[in-house]
Amino acid sequence: MRHNANGDGLEVLLRALKLPSFVACHAGVAEQAESQGWNFKQYLSHLAEQELEERKQRKIYRLTRLSKLPREKILATFDMSRMSDKVRRRVSSLCEGDFIGRAENILAFGLPGRGKTHLICAIGHELISRGYNILFTPAYSLVQKLLIAKRDLCLDKELRRLDRFDAVILDDIGYIQQEREEMEVLFTFLGERYERRSVMITSNLVFSQWDKIFKDPMTTAAAIDRVVHHATILELNGSSYRNDVASKLIKVNS
């Protein structure tokens, strides 16, 4: 093929190569290169870096949308000074995502309002920024979805769809309807992911209370076993963030 010096022809080529950032920036960067005396290699590197960066940003945007993570629950809005040293240390290494490669789990325990959901979501966002595929779901709604899939004889398909996610966040595992069917699909889901894919769970219920979720002692023990076998446990103690904010407001207003 003859090289076409004409800009339109070049853009067709760049589009065919799926290089949208080259298309958008090549002319502007060419001007910049000229004014700063860049050589061809510098010019090309600059464009390639820009293309890669844009690609990364698009991927993060896509993963964030897919994840259903609440947008505002990020590390920047989380007051880490309320956490114990142990939790603080763990969180920074969890955000690197190595536990995902090892198909390990995270469990965040604590009474309501301690920041379990916020912290787990913040870790989720950090993982996405490193390219991991994360799904956030209230535990009860995942269970409802699995029940519908089971009724429609496509539980396997639904589990395979969930398999695409490097980690599934199950928020509030204690708030699941106390029916046998619900417990069964949840148990199937946890068993399916065991040692293959990560789960990140938040719960107000400590393990000794998990029989409220899984009913009979055998299933409870088996579920705990699967979840805990390779897991980091984050205990969020301290006072309720909501109550502290409320009492500060009361003080200000009185």
Ligand code: ADP
């Ligand atoms: P839990 O899941 O433990 O019940 P949440 O994560 O829902 O608690 O926290 C309750 C509210 O308080 C949320 O609006 C959350 O953003 C906020 N919150 C909790 N802990 C912190 C914190 N350490 N820094 C900033 N906001 C927090």
Ligand code: MG
């Ligand atoms: Mg919560």
